[in-house]
Amino acid sequence: MSDNVGVPVYQTDVIVMGAGIAGLVAANRAAQLGLKVVVLEQGHEDQYLCNTRYTGGTFHLCMREITLDPSLLFDLIRDTTAGFVTEPLAQLLSKGGGRLIAWLQAEGIRFLRASASEYHKWVLAPPGRSRPGLDWEGRGGDVLLRTLESQLLKRAGQLQRGVKVESLLDQQGTCVGVQATAKGSACQYHAKAVVIADGGFQCNPSLVRQYVSSQPAKLKQRNGGTAFGDGLLMAQKMGAAISGTAHFYGHVLSKDALTNDQLWPYPYLDALVTAGIVVNSSAQRFTDEGRGGVSVANAVAQLDDPLSAMCVFDEAIWKGPGKNGLIAANPHLVNEGATIFVAPTLQELALKAGWDPSVLQLTVKAYNEALVAAGASTVLMPSDEVPRHNKKYKPLPIQEGPFYAVPMASGITYTMGGIVINAQAQVLKQDGQVIEGLYAVGAATGGLEGGPQIGYVGGLAKGGITGLAAAEHVASQLGLAPPIR
Ligand SMILES: Cc1cc2nc3c(=O)[nH]c(=O)nc-3n(C[C@H](O)[C@H](O)[C@H](O)COP(=O)(O)OP(=O)(O)OC[C@H]3O[C@@H](n4cnc5c(N)ncnc54)[C@H](O)[C@@H]3O)c2cc1C
Numbered sequence: 001m002s003d004n005v006g007v008p009v010y011q012t013d014v015i016v017m018g019a020g021i022a023g024l025v026a027a028n029r030a031a032q033l034g035l036k037v038v039v040l041e042q043g044h045e046d047q048y049l050c051n052t053r054y055t056g057g058t059f060h061l062c063m064r065e066i067t068l069d070p071s072l073l074f075d076l077i078r079d080t081t082a083g084f085v086t087e088p089l090a091q092l093l094s095k096g097g098g099r100l101i102a103w104l105q106a107e108g109i110r111f112l113r114a115s116a117s118e119y120h121k122w123v124l125a126p127p128g129r130s131r132p133g134l135d136w137e138g139r140g141g142d143v144l145l146r147t148l149e150s151q152l153l154k155r156a157g158q159l160q161r162g163v164k165v166e167s168l169l170d171q172q173g174t175c176v177g178v179q180a181t182a183k184g185s186a187c188q189y190h191a192k193a194v195v196i197a198d199g200g201f202q203c204n205p206s207l208v209r210q211y212v213s214s215q216p217a218k219l220k221q222r223n224g225g226t227a228f229g230d231g232l233l234m235a236q237k238m239g240a241a242i243s244g245t246a247h248f249y250g251h252v253l254s255k256d257a258l259t260n261d262q263l264w265p266y267p268y269l270d271a272l273v274t275a276g277i278v279v280n281s282s283a284q285r286f287t288d289e290g291r292g293g294v295s296v297a298n299a300v301a302q303l304d305d306p307l308s309a310m311c312v313f314d315e316a317i318w319k320g321p322g323k324n325g326l327i328a329a330n331p332h333l334v335n336e337g338a339t340i341f342v343a344p345t346l347q348e349l350a351l352k353a354g355w356d357p358s359v360l361q362l363t364v365k366a367y368n369e370a371l372v373a374a375g376a377s378t379v380l381m382p383s384d385e386v387p388r389h390n391k392k393y394k395p396l397p398i399q400e401g402p403f404y405a406v407p408m409a410s411g412i413t414y415t416m417g418g419i420v421i422n423a424q425a426q427v428l429k430q431d432g433q434v435i436e437g438l439y440a441v442g443a444a445t446g447g448l449e450g451g452p453q454i455g456y457v458g459g460l461a462k463g464g465i466t467g468l469a470a471a472e473h474v475a476s477q478l479g480l481a482p483p484i485r
Contacts, residue, residue, distance in 0.1 A: 007179075007186050007187055007188055008185075008187045008188070009187070009188045009189075009190060010038070010187065010188070010189045010190070011189075011190050011191075012036045012037065012038045012189060012190075012191050013030070013035040013036040013037065013191060013192050013193070013474075013478070014026075014027070014030045014035050014036070014037045014038070014191055014192065014193050014194075014195065014471075014474055015037075015038055015039075015040060015165075015177060015178055015189045015191040015193070015194045015195070016030075016037065016038070016039040016040070016194075016195045016197055017040055017165040017178065017194065017195065017196050017197055017198055017230075017231060018039075018040075018041060018042075018050070018196070018197035018198040018199060018231075018442075018444075019039050019041035019043075019048070019050070019145070019149070019159055019197075020050040020051060020052035020053075020145070020197060020199050020442060020443075020463065021052040021055075021141075021144065021145075021148075021442065021460060021463040021464055021467070022197040022199075022441040022442025022443070022444070022462075022463035022464070022466060022467045023039055023041075023195065023197030023441070023442070023467070024039065024145065024148035024149065024152065024159075024467075025100075025103075025104075025148065025441075025463065025464045025467030025468060025471075026195045026197060026425075026439075026441050026466075026467035026468070026470045026471045027039045027148075027152050027157055027159075027195075027471070028107065028148055028151050028152050028155065028157070028471075029103075029467065029468050029471035029472060029475075030157075030470075030471035030474055030475060031152060031155035031156070031157040032155060032471075033471065033472070033475035033480050034475070034480045035471075035474065035475060035478070035480065036156075036157075037152070037155075037157040037158070038157070038158045038160060038189060038191075039152065039157070039158065039159040039160065040160055040163040040164075040165055040178070040180055040189070041159060041160065041161050041162075041163065042162070042163065042164040042165075042226070043161060043162070043226065044161055044162040045161070046161075047137070047142060047145075047146075048161060048226075049224040049225060049226055050145075050199055050224045050226050050227075051199055051200075051223050051224045051226075051227070051413070051414055051443065051459070052141045052144065052145055052224075052460075052463070053136050053141050053142055053145060053224055054134065054136050054141060054223065054224050054265065055124070055140065055141035055459070055460060056123075056128060056265075057123050057124030057127060057128070057139070057140035057141055057144075057460070058114065058119065058120060058122070058123050058124075058460070059097070059100070059101060059111070059122040059123070059124075059458070059460050059461055059464075060119050060122070060458050060461065061073050061076065061077065061093060061094070061097050061457060061458050061461050062076045062077055062079075062080040062455070062456070062457055062458065063119050063456070063458075064076060064118060064119060065118045065119065065121050065122070066097035066098070066100070066101060066121075066122055066458070066461055067097055067098040067101055067121075067122070068097075070091075070094040070095045070097075070098075071094070073093070073094035073097065074090050074091060074094040076094075077090045077093055077094055077455075077457055078090055080453070080455035080456070080457065081449065081450065081451040081453065081455035081457065082451045082452045082453045082455065083451065084244070084447075084450055084451025084452065084455065085447065085448055085449070085451070085455075085457070086447065088422060088423040089421075089422075089423055089447060089448050091423065092423040092465060092466075092469060093448065093457060093461065093462070093465055096461070096464075096465035096468065096469070097461055097465070099465075099468070100461065100464040100465050100468060101122055103464075103468065104144075104464065107147060107148060107151050108147050108151070109124065109143075109144055109147055109148075110124075110125040110143075111123060111124060111125060112125045112126075112127065114127050114326070115326070123140065124139075124140025124141060124143070124144055125140055125143070126138065126139055126140060126143070127139065127140060128140070130326045130327055131266075131327065132262045132263065132266055132267055132327055132332045132335070132336050133261055133262040133263070133264070133266070133336075134261065134264075134265065160182070162182060162183060163180050163181070163182040163187075164180060164181045164182075164230075165178045165179075165180045165198075165230060165231075165234070166178075166179050166180055166181055166186075166230075167179045167234055167237075168194060168234045168235070168237070168238055168438065169188065169190070170237075170238050173238070173239075173435065173436070174435075174436040174437045175193075175194050175238060175435060175436065175437035175438035176190060176191070176437060177189050177190040177191045177194065178191075178194055191437075192437065192474070192477075192478060193437050193438075193439060193470075193474040193477075194437060194438055194439065195425075195439040195440070195441055195467075195470050195471075195474075196231035196234070196235060196419065196427075196438070196439065196440040196441070196444045197231075197440075197441045197442050197444060197463075197467070198227060198228075198229075198230050198231040198444050199224070199226060199227035199414065199442065199443045199444065200227040200229065200414045200415040200418060200443035200444060201227060201228065201229025201232055201245075201415050201418065202221065202223055202227050202248060202412045202413070202414055202415045203221060203223070203225055203226065203227050203228050204227075204228040204229040205217065207228075207229045207232070207233075207245075208412070208415075211245040211246055211415075211417070212245070212246060212247070212248060212298075212301060212302075212412070212415070213301040213302060213306060213410075214304065215301075215304075215305065215306050218305065218306040218307045218409075219301055219306060219409070219410050219411070219412045220253055220257045220258055220264060220409045220410065220411040220412070221411075221412060222250055222251065222253065222257075222264050222265050222411030222412060222413045223412065223413050223414060227414065227415075227443065229415075229418075231418075231419065231440065231444045232418050232419055232444065235419045235427055235435075235438065235440065238427075238435055238438065239429045239430070239435065240419050240420065240427045240428065240429060240435060240438070240440075241419075241420040241428055241429055241430040242417065242418060242419060242420060242446050243417055243418075243420045243446035243447040244416050244417030244418070244446045244447055244449065244450035244451070245415065245417035245418065245446060246417065246450070247298055247415075247416045247417060247449075247450040247454045248297075248298060248301070248412045248413065248414060248415045248416055249294055249413050249414050249415075249416055249449065249456050249459060250294060250297040250298075250410060250411045250412045250413045250414075251265075251268035251269070251270055251293050251294070251297055251411050251413070252268060252269045252270060252273055252278075252293050252296050252297050252300060252311070252408050252409070252410060252411065253268055253269065253408065253409045253410075253411040254267075254269065254333055254338035254339070254406060254407070254408065254409065255307055255339065255407035255408055255409045256337070256338045256339055256407075256409075257409050257411065258307075258409055260336060260337065260338070262336040262337075263333075263336055263338055264411060265411070265413070266326075266327035266332075267325070267327045267328060267329045267332040267333060267336075268293060268325075268329070268411065269293070269311055269329055269333075269406060269408060270292065270293025270294075270296070270325075271293075271321040271322065271324040271325060271328070271329065272311050272313050272317060272318075272321060272322055272329055272406065273289050273293055273296050273311050273408075274289055274290065274292060274293065274296075274321070274392075274393035274395070275313060275317045275320070275321040275322075275393065275394065275395060275396045276289070276311060276312055276313030276314070276317050276395075276396065276398055277289060277311070277312050277313070277363070277364070277367050277398065278296055278299075278300070278309055278310070278311050278312070278408070279309065279310055279312055279355075279360070279363060280303060280308055280309055281305065281308040281309075281354075281355075282355070282356070282359060283350060283353075283355035283356060283359040283360040283363055284359065284363055284386075285363060285367070285386045285388075286299065286303070286309075286386055287299035287300075287386065288386065288387045288388055288389055289388060289393075289395070290380070290387075290388050290389035290390050290391070290392065290393055290395060291389065291392075291453065291454070292392060292393060294454055294456050295453070295454045297410045297411060297412070298410070298454050300408060300409075300410040301410040301412065306409070306410050307407070307409060309407075309408045310341075310353060310405045310406060310407050310408060311404075311405070311406045311408055312349075312360070312364070312398060312403070312404065312405050313396075313398055313403075313404050314396075314397075314398045314399060314400055314401065314402070314403050314404065315400055315401065315402050315403075315404075316396060316397075316399075316400060317396050317398070317404075318330055318404055320396070321396070329406075333406065338406065339406070339407050340404060340405075340406050341353045341404065341405040341406075342402050342403070342404050343401070343402060343403055344401045344402055344403075345401060345403070346360055346361050346364055346401075346403055347360075347361065349403045349404070349405055352405070353405040364398050366385075367380075367388070367395075367397075367398065368397045368398060368399060370388065371395060371396075371397055374390065380395060413459075414443040414459055415443065416446075416448075416449040416450040416454070416456075417446040417447075417449075417450055418440070418443070418444050418445050418446035419440040419444055419445055419446055420445075420446055420447050421439070421440050421441075421445050421446075421447065421466070422434065423469065424439075424469055424470070424472075424473035425439045425440060425441050425445075425466045425467075425469045425470035425473060426438070426439055426470075426473065427439060427440050439470040439473070439474065440466075440470075441463065441466040441467045441469075441470050442459075442462060442463035442466060442467065443459060443462070443463065445462070445466060448462050448466070449462065
């Protein structure tokens, strides 16, 4: 631990770094169990930005209802992540959903059903107003943060704004607090436990370049703009293992979202992409669109030029899947001025979009023929070509004009990978040993999402469930709560 003579030192039981859902759930649960808690939040504003402030508010696990039978959810999590999520973490998530909802309700958080879809059963109230662009003030995420802050204050906890955590205090391998900057001055907080809840590393260009995409500036930051991987870098300095950093949760957006704020976070193009095809600057397919919008957003981010991809489809897709979703691509892309190339033939479409017409025609022909040939098979394109699955999303032929091409951008919402934790949210080293005194929760963690299929489990569920786990483990260590089963 470094000497910092003259630096003010504050003493508490638990320090939480970051006041999104993960941090505020951990803080409140710890305070509820009798611990003295201080949350340090770098944002200065009353309504400081973070991903929780912008959230769509749907609590789900793998896009299914979060309170379903835990054994079913367990299988679903293992399946969605192709076994990437370890058994203890899959257990934690699958058993934690129902409990999280009940706990949040007891805190005063209100939910409603946003649509008839099973996945929309638990949505934060009030929901967004189904319109393009950002819409967060007074909506579910904003209300959740304000409610959890006021609960924390009632429990004599503190949320200190404008305090940026700079480093962890390492005393012979145990984390004993943090060094921070508040109003330009250094200070220290000594604590029995530190919980990293900083929301991931999606806004840090050098980390994104290292792990996700060679072209971070060509991704659309579809998020609150506050997650720089500070916790990841600090935890690594103490020997923490990291996992799953190559992938992110996000969606495919119109390329114009980079300059037009009405085109993010909604509408997104996922329904068009999974019904039609996605091609590169040579008019050739390069990814399995049948794995869904999150997977395609990751593949686009990995291109040498992530702004070179376009989605190609026909009138039937535009008028069918194009209208799916609460904030559908059709008509919002048109209404908000997104670039869309439209032409009566594929040849003319190619000329408008800047492709060799013969290549586009061949690409579409191969896709249409594969659709017919596949019959009942779930694999359309053989694995020696760019594969295409049709198990989850129904691919449609691209056959009758007018034909469409929409330039795309990959929208990064949060990084799926990060600091490796166990089922008590304790940070682990490469050899599996715990770093005493150090916890990580929410989007700062790694190992709960991703894997070969880039499995999306759920950002809110992950934040809330790991937040409860961390707080309960700290309390149990200090004899304030029964040991976690
Ligand atoms: C548009 C949008 C829609 C979404 N919709 C859904 C949805 O419907 N369902 C779902 O499950 N998920 C959804 N998500 C994802 C989900 O909202 C997030 O995964 C979740 O809110 C992350 O919570 P968190 O607490 O980990 O991070 P955050 O909410 O981002 O909070 C992290 C906090 O840490 C602070 N911080 C960072 N570094 C420091 C530092 N050094 N010192 C002090 N403070 C620091 C930040 O300022 C921030 O306030 C959506 C996200 C977005 C952006």
